[in-house]
Amino acid sequence: MFLQLAAAPALLASDAPPAYKVVSHYPAAKSTETPGPYRGTVARIHSEGVIDTGSEQIDQPTIDKMLSAGMKALTGAKADKEAWASFFSSSDVIGIKVNCSGAPVIRASPEVVSGIVRSLVSVGVKPDNIYIYERFLDQLTSVHYERFVPAGVQIVAVETPRASLLGYDPKTYVECSFFGEDDTRSNLARLVTERFTKIINVPNAKEHQASGVTGCLKNLAYGDFSNVARSHMREKTNTLSFIGTLAAVEPLRSKCVLNIMDGIRGVWHGGPFSEDKKYRFYPKLLMFGTDPVAIDRLLLDLIEDKRKAEGAPSLWDRSPNIIDRRAHLDFHKNTFIREPGHIEYAAKNFGLGEYDKNKMKVTSLEI
Amino acid sequence: MLAALLLPSLLTAGAEPPAGAVKLNEPRVQYRNNEASATRSPWIDANGWHIQRSPGQTFVYQVKGEAAALAAAEAFTYGSGAFISADAAGADAFGKMLTFIKALPAVDLPPVADFGVVDDGSDATGELLNLLTRMNLLYRIEKNPDPRFHVNVRLGTKEFPPEDAKNPSVAAHKIRSLIGDDNRSLRVYGSEVVIGRLMAGSGKARVFLINYTPRPVLGLRVRIRGAYSKGELQASGLPDARLADLGQDGPATEFTLPELHIFAVIDLSHN
Numbered sequence: 001m002f003l004q005l006a007a008a009p010a011l012l013a014s015d016a017p018p019a020y021k022v023v024s025h026y027p028a029a030k031s032t033e034t035p036g037p038y039r040g041t042v043a044r045i046h047s048e049g050v051i052d053t054g055s056e057q058i059d060q061p062t063i064d065k066m067l068s069a070g071m072k073a074l075t076g077a078k079a080d081k082e083a084w085a086s087f088f089s090s091s092d093v094i095g096i097k098v099n100c101s102g103a104p105v106i107r108a109s110p111e112v113v114s115g116i117v118r119s120l121v122s123v124g125v126k127p128d129n130i131y132i133y134e135r136f137l138d139q140l141t142s143v144h145y146e147r148f149v150p151a152g153v154q155i156v157a158v159e160t161p162r163a164s165l166l167g168y169d170p171k172t173y174v175e176c177s178f179f180g181e182d183d184t185r186s187n188l189a190r191l192v193t194e195r196f197t198k199i200i201n202v203p204n205a206k207e208h209q210a211s212g213v214t215g216c217l218k219n220l221a222y223g224d225f226s227n228v229a230r231s232h233m234r235e236k237t238n239t240l241s242f243i244g245t246l247a248a249v250e251p252l253r254s255k256c257v258l259n260i261m262d263g264i265r266g267v268w269h270g271g272p273f274s275e276d277k278k279y280r281f282y283p284k285l286l287m288f289g290t291d292p293v294a295i296d297r298l299l300l301d302l303i304e305d306k307r308k309a310e311g312a313p314s315l316w317d318r319s320p321n322i323i324d325r326r327a328h329l330d331f332h333k334n335t336f337i338r339e340p341g342h343i344e345y346a347a348k349n350f351g352l353g354e355y356d357k358n359k360m361k362v363t364s365l366e367i
Numbered sequence: 368m369l370a371a372l373l374l375p376s377l378l379t380a381g382a383e384p385p386a387g388a389v390k391l392n393e394p395r396v397q398y399r400n401n402e403a404s405a406t407r408s409p410w411i412d413a414n415g416w417h418i419q420r421s422p423g424q425t426f427v428y429q430v431k432g433e434a435a436a437l438a439a440a441e442a443f444t445y446g447s448g449a450f451i452s453a454d455a456a457g458a459d460a461f462g463k464m465l466t467f468i469k470a471l472p473a474v475d476l477p478p479v480a481d482f483g484v485v486d487d488g489s490d491a492t493g494e495l496l497n498l499l500t501r502m503n504l505l506y507r508i509e510k511n512p513d514p515r516f517h518v519n520v521r522l523g524t525k526e527f528p529p530e531d532a533k534n535p536s537v538a539a540h541k542i543r544s545l546i547g548d549d550n551r552s553l554r555v556y557g558s559e560v561v562i563g564r565l566m567a568g569s570g571k572a573r574v575f576l577i578n579y580t581p582r583p584v585l586g587l588r589v590r591i592r593g594a595y596s597k598g599e600l601q602a603s604g605l606p607d608a609r610l611a612d613l614g615q616d617g618p619a620t621e622f623t624l625p626e627l628h629i630f631a632v633i634d635l636s637h638n
Contacts, residue, residue, distance in 0.1 A: 165557040165586025170612045170623055177548065180540045182502060184548065185556045185588070226557075 017241035021175040022249055026193065029254035034247070036257060036290025040354030040361055042298060043073035043288040047367035050284050051264050058111045058264060063286075065367050067115045070260070070288035073363045081123055087257050088198060090124030095131045095196040097256075099203045099219045100139035102267060102274035107139075108202040110148040112262050112286065116200060117149045127152030133191055135159050135223055158189040159226070168226045169193040174246055178230055178238050186225040192252050199256040201292065205263035205283055206271035207303045209328055211239040212315045212340025214272045215299040216259045216292030217352065221246035232336055235323050240339040244346030247292070253352075261287040261295050268306040269331040276329050281306055293353025294360050296343045307331075315340045374468065375442040377435075377461050378452040384427035388450060391417060393430050394437045396560050396579045411579050413562055416496035418445040419508055420486060425450070432456045433581060433629070436464035440603070440630035443468050444564050444575040464630065467603045471632055474573050476566035479552045480507035482518035482542065491532035492522055498539040503555050503563050504546070518545045554590040561587060561627065572635040578627050587624040595620040595635035602631040 045066045051058050068080050077083035088094060096116060098108035117130055127150045134140040137157035145155050158167040168187035177184045192199065203219035210232035211218055221243045222228045228246070231238040247253065263286060269279040283302055287295045304315050312331045313322050315338050327333040347355035354360055378384060391414040398409050418426060418441075426449040428438040435457030442449035453461055484499070484506045486492050499506050512519035520542055522532045531538040548554065553565045553574070561584055564575040572591060578584050594615055602608040605626055610633065613622040624631060 161585070163558075163585070165588060165623070166625060168586070170588050170621065171614075171616075180543070182559050183556050 017245075018176045018178060018238060020241070020245050022245065023175070024172045024188075024250050026172070026251040026254075028250050032198075032257050033254045034256055034290070034292060035294070035351075035353035038074060038290045040291055040294050040359055041074065041289055042291070042294050042360065042362045043070045044285060044298065044362055044364045045070045045073070045288070045367060046283075046285040046364070048284060050367075051282060053282050056105070058109055060111050060114070062367060063109070063111045063264075064115050066286045067112070067119065067260075069365050069367060070286055071119070073365060074288045074290075080119065084119045085123045088120055088123055088125055090126070092125055092197045093129045093131070093195055094120060094125060095133050095191055095199045095255075097199055097201045097219060097223055098132055098134050098140070098143075098145075099214075099223065099262075099272075100134045100136070100143055101214075101272040102204060102206060103139045103142045105277075106204055106206065106265055106267055106274040106280065107143050108204065108262050109264055110143060110145050112260065112264070113145055113202065114148040116202070116260065117153055121150065128154070130154065131156055131191065131196065133158065133189075135189075136162060156191070158191060158224075165226060167191070172249070174225070174242075174249060176242075179233060181230050183227055183230075186227045186246065188249060188252060189224050192224055192255060196255055198258075199252070201256050201259045203259070203261055205261060205266035205285075205299055205302055206274075207268050207279075207307070207315070208271045208338070209334055210237045210336040210339065211243060211342050212338040213296065213299050213303050213343075215261060215296040215343075217243050217247045217296055217343060217346055220252060220256055220292065224252055225249075235325065235336050237336050237339060240342050240345055241349075243342045244350045244352060247346060247352060248350040256292075257290060259287075259289050259292050259295055261299065263287060263299075263302065266302070266306070268303055268310065269312060270329050279329075279331065291353035293343055293347045293355050297355050297357060297360070298362065300340055300343065373443065373446045373448050374465065375439045375447070375449045375451055375461075377458055377465075378427070378450050382452070384450050384452065385425050388425040388427040389417075389421070391426050391428050391438075391449070393428065393434050394441050394577075394579055395434060409560055411501050411560060411562065413497070413500055413577075413579060414441055415445045415562065415564065416493070416500040418442070418447045418449075419500075420493065420496060422446070427452060429453075430457055433460050436460040436603070436629050437577070437579065439464040439468065440577050444577060444630075464603060467601070467630070471601055472634060474566070474571070474634065476568045476571060476573055478507070479505055479565040479567050479572075480516070481505050481546050481550065481552050482520065483507050483509045483513045483516045485509050485512060485519065485521035487522065489522070489532070491535060495520070495522065495535040495538055498535050499542065500562060502539060502543065503551075503553055504539070504543055505552055505565060518542060550592075552592045556588040556590070557586055558584045560584070563589070565591065567591075567593065570637045574633040574635070576624070576627060576631045576633070578629055584627045585625065587627050588621065589624065589633070590616070590619050590621045591635065592619050593635075594618070595637060597636050597638060598622050599634045600624065600631060601633075602627060604628040
């Protein structure tokens with residue numbers, strides 16, 4: 001058993017993290033441990049024609065071209081099969097971690113997930129061994145992935161019904177007390193510890209009222225562990241340190257071998273949900289990488305630039321006058337002090353990837 | 368033999384409770400989402416603290432429906448032969464719970480406490496006991512501090528000054544911090560609406576778990592200080608229930624209840 005008292009040093013003295021106790025029986029797999037073989041590398045694929053913003057219709061052939069270009073740019077492979085086979089084989093059981101918290105409109109696009117599934121099948125993965133998964137059943141089923149993927153692909157929620165711990169591994173958890181709550185544990189999904197051999201992480205491009213943005217790291221962390229909302233019960237949250245702490249827990253860290261950020265649509269305020277259409281926008285891009293920090297670093301710029309263009313306060317603005325717990329859909333305000341620093345924190349304290357843009361290799365392609 | 372000595376009783380329709388019987392609250396959970404609170408935790412109306420505070424007292428519940436079963440479980444857990452006045456549905460629910468309780472193996476173990484509380488009889492101390500019970504912090508009520516405990520609580524002292532008496536929640540969290548979660552004899556994970564009680568001695572332990580909501584709790588994880596290799600689960604409404612994932616974790620034993628309806632009793636032993 002690996003018992004780690006992860007009282008990692010804080011970036012700022014005033015942000016001293018709580019004492020985390022990390023309990024896991026799983027060792028790291030050095031060959032796949034995040035940030036994986038392409039540290040600091042991101043393939044950024046844009047297509048103006050990927051979505052008709054009036055009808056919200058996504059063009060599947062364009063998505064397929066973007067997936068092809070992104071995977072080849074990331075891996076250097078000449079052919080699609082070669083690119084996918086560098087990560088996956090017929091013996092794998094693969095979890096596709098979608099994000100459906102902004103559903104029904106803002107979610108891992110079924111067209112993107114469909115393209116990923118077809119690519120996996122093309123390298124010999126059996127549909128029965130492909131799982132599309134999310135924590136909450138109601139969010140997951142609202143998307144209807146079953147209409148886009150071959151028969152046999154499993155579409156499962158971890159927490160069915162909500163608040164049930166049965167889908168979580170009782171022996172793999174992070175324990176800490178944020179504010180004196182009774183239940184101090186967050187357990188990792190059993191699917192991750194017991195079923196999957198590999199995970200593909202498919203987050204959206206969204207602002208998040210507590211963590212600043214929600215991208216690769218947060219989709220992994222808060223999408224695979226129980227009892228995580230307790231980190232943002234108050235305006236000063238614990239998202240800065242909690243997200244990286246969770247994302248670094250084995251075997252999650254070693255099993256997540258690929259991140260494909262779905263930035264066809266995005267949310268620039270009020271996230272992670274998408275209650276108000278006026279805060280949606282259309283970056284029309286996909287980002288590929290094994291390094292979640294590098295992709296999330298680019299996401300920060302994407303959301304920050306959009307907010308600046310809309311006249312909204314910066315993600316980094318911590319001034320008390322913008323905090324209003326009842327005004328989450330007023331873009332001049334926010335319900336929490338955002339913690340966009342969680343990405344750099346994860347890089348510095350857990351080595352989850354490259355945060356320095358000067359050290360990143362970003363390949364931008366237009367389809 | 369607890370089961371034989373301290374069974375709750377049903378008051379027949381129209382019967383008056385014994386003179387001097389103290390009425391207890393209907394055991395339940397109240398969700399107060401629109402009210403500010405320190406934790407957003409649901410509010411549990413539980414009476415364990417009250418029963419422990421007045422062990423010789425006669426108590427009566429006036430409840431309807433399934434609450435009668437919950438009341439019976441609560442009274443039994445804290446060793447009260449309380450009277451339960453209920454409607455027809457409640458009488459049925461009570462009867463089923465009483466059958467369950469009577470079928471439990473008899474044990475005679477002392478309650479476990481991690482600290483002492485000196486009871487001055489005040490409302491503030493009563494509210495503190497209430498909060499401690501709801502937080503699954505195991506205490507023993509004392510007349511004077513017990514030197515066997517690392518922590519003894521008396522409101523109004525230097526350690527727990529009068530301002531703590533005005534806000535028992537602060538005192539409760541201070542007590543929790545003084546004990547340390549790792550040193551607590553009972554921990555419950557996966558629900559904020561389950562209250563437990565622990566009896567232990569001579570290599571055996573009995574855990575009582577009460578779910579104060581009408582909804583089942585799924586996957587409740589429990590941690591008990593002490594090494595136990597065997598656990599037998601008796602769960603009301605779930606005759607085939609078995610513990611899952613029982614194992615040692617350092618100085619403690621952990622196990623999972625796949626499902627908890629109203630009441631469960633777990634007997635732990637070394638063999």
